[in-house]
Amino acid sequence: MSNLLEKTVPRYTSYPTAPNFSAAVNAEVYRAWLEDVGSQATLSLYLHVPFCRELCNYCGCHTKATLRDEPINDYAERLIEEIALVADCTGHRKVTHIHWGGGTPSILGADLLKRITEELWWHFDLGTIREHASELDPRYLTKQLAQVLRDIGVNRASLGVQDFSPHVQQAVGRIQPFETVKDAVDRLHDVGIDRINLDLMYGLPKQSVADVRQTASLAQRLQPQRIAVFGYAHVPWFRPQQRLIDEADLPTSQERLEQAEAAHETLVQFGYQPIGLDHYALPADELTPAAKSGRMTRNFQGYTDDDADALVGLGASSIGRLPQGFAQNEPAVGNYMRAIAAGKLATVRGIALSAEDRVRGHIIERLMCDMTVDLGAVSAESGFDIGTDFSQELESLQPFTENGTLVIEGHHLRITEKGRPYMRLVASAFDSYLKQSRSKHSVAV
Ligand code: SF4
Numbered sequence: 001m002s003n004l005l006e007k008t009v010p011r012y013t014s015y016p017t018a019p020n021f022s023a024a025v026n027a028e029v030y031r032a033w034l035e036d037v038g039s040q041a042t043l044s045l046y047l048h049v050p051f052c053r054e055l056c057n058y059c060g061c062h063t064k065a066t067l068r069d070e071p072i073n074d075y076a077e078r079l080i081e082e083i084a085l086v087a088d089c090t091g092h093r094k095v096t097h098i099h100w101g102g103g104t105p106s107i108l109g110a111d112l113l114k115r116i117t118e119e120l121w122w123h124f125d126l127g128t129i130r131e132h133a134s135e136l137d138p139r140y141l142t143k144q145l146a147q148v149l150r151d152i153g154v155n156r157a158s159l160g161v162q163d164f165s166p167h168v169q170q171a172v173g174r175i176q177p178f179e180t181v182k183d184a185v186d187r188l189h190d191v192g193i194d195r196i197n198l199d200l201m202y203g204l205p206k207q208s209v210a211d212v213r214q215t216a217s218l219a220q221r222l223q224p225q226r227i228a229v230f231g232y233a234h235v236p237w238f239r240p241q242q243r244l245i246d247e248a249d250l251p252t253s254q255e256r257l258e259q260a261e262a263a264h265e266t267l268v269q270f271g272y273q274p275i276g277l278d279h280y281a282l283p284a285d286e287l288t289p290a291a292k293s294g295r296m297t298r299n300f301q302g303y304t305d306d307d308a309d310a311l312v313g314l315g316a317s318s319i320g321r322l323p324q325g326f327a328q329n330e331p332a333v334g335n336y337m338r339a340i341a342a343g344k345l346a347t348v349r350g351i352a353l354s355a356e357d358r359v360r361g362h363i364i365e366r367l368m369c370d371m372t373v374d375l376g377a378v379s380a381e382s383g384f385d386i387g388t389d390f391s392q393e394l395e396s397l398q399p400f401t402e403n404g405t406l407v408i409e410g411h412h413l414r415i416t417e418k419g420r421p422y423m424r425l426v427a428s429a430f431d432s433y434l435k436q437s438r439s440k441h442s443v444a445v
Contacts, residue, residue, distance in 0.1 A: 133158065313328070
């Protein structure tokens with residue numbers, strides 16, 4: 001199994017994955033797709049804010065550090081203009097979910113957060129919104145900011161924790177003791193934001209199994225509804241910031257697996273239900289019944305019960321998922337701002353989904369969400385022939401059936417509990433782009 005652990009595969013937050021997007025999907029194509037979104041269609045909105053006050057060494061996000069407010073103010077103006085541009089194409093559609101990500105979205109400050117939200121209210125119907133979430137940095141969550149978030153309607157907050165151990169925090173360049181995170185959670189509760197997610201990480205420099213266990217144990221004391229446990233992806237060729245991390249300090253593949261298992265054991269022991277690859281939720285959280293009933297889906301923010309018909313990305317680098325395919329905005333902030341200031345959508349790449357992409361994407365999503373998929377049902381719905389179209393895939397999965405991580409009964413695939421960490425590898429058997437792709441991904445576990 002050790003050679004399997006070292007294989008590099010995508011995280012499958014989309015299929016096809018972003019490295020397979022091309023310039024064939026440009027602003028014109030995206031405009032036509034948006035105009036075709038049906039009048040009854042519901043939207044989910046993702047707003048990307050690519051600024052932080054300082055960069056963490058492990059960061060894998062599209063963001064940049066700034067101490068000045070001017071670039072943030074200019075960016076917010078373009079975001080407001082982009083909202084109007086998109087709404088011109090879609091019309092006044094119902095929005096069910098909003099997610100602010102980054103970067104550090106709260107870096108916008110009270111006035112800009114309010115202005116952007118007012119713009120959303122003006123152009124879309126936010127009256128039946130189910131979830132309004134924001135990623136937050138606990139180091140900057142003041143009482144005033146918590147109140148502003150509540151005032152604009154935020155009802156779920158995700159706080160980045162990573163690891164509570166001081167030596168790991170030192171190694172990743174982000175110091176935030178347990179008390180800092182606890183204060184942030186208390187401030188959110190005080191204003192009535194009770195749906196809290198904490199994001200932990202394993203595979204960090206200088207991190208041990210004991211650190212992970214201790215961090216998971218401390219995190220559950222704060223009683224968040226959800227805890228995500230992400231494996232650190234060391235991709236310095238893609239994120240130069242990570243060159244600050246000494247590779248000699250990184251755990252081995254076997255140690256990463258043991259760390260993931262330690263987090264799993266600790267959280268399950270405290271009553272959290274394992275969800276998909278890397279999430280844990282309390283039984284009362286919305287994700288738990290969604291996961292049990294096959295309603296959970298996967299998007300760029302991870303696992304969700306979001307059932308909107310289309311996901312619209314706003315801001316530099318954001319990716320939207322429309323019924324026709326995926327579309328990504330220009331990642332470079334300057335280019336993004338110039339496009340929007342010129343009155344154009346900032347789409348630079350994407351992919352229109354073929355019939356085969358949809359079938360393979362469905363199989364991969366079900367494996368990543370439910371750990372099981374019925375190829376017979378997929379075949380009946382899509383007309384794909386399992387014997388011919390998936391024979392190679394089924395053959396390539398033999399190592400997993402032999403080591404007890406996957407059970408294949410007829411056309412039914414089931415990843416076992418022992419196989420949970422290998423989910424990405426099993427799913428990757430159905431990725432027809434992977435063999436042709438030269439892009440580098442992170443290790444599977
Ligand atoms: S990890 Fe979060 S806070 Fe740190 S640099 Fe990246 S986006 Fe900013």
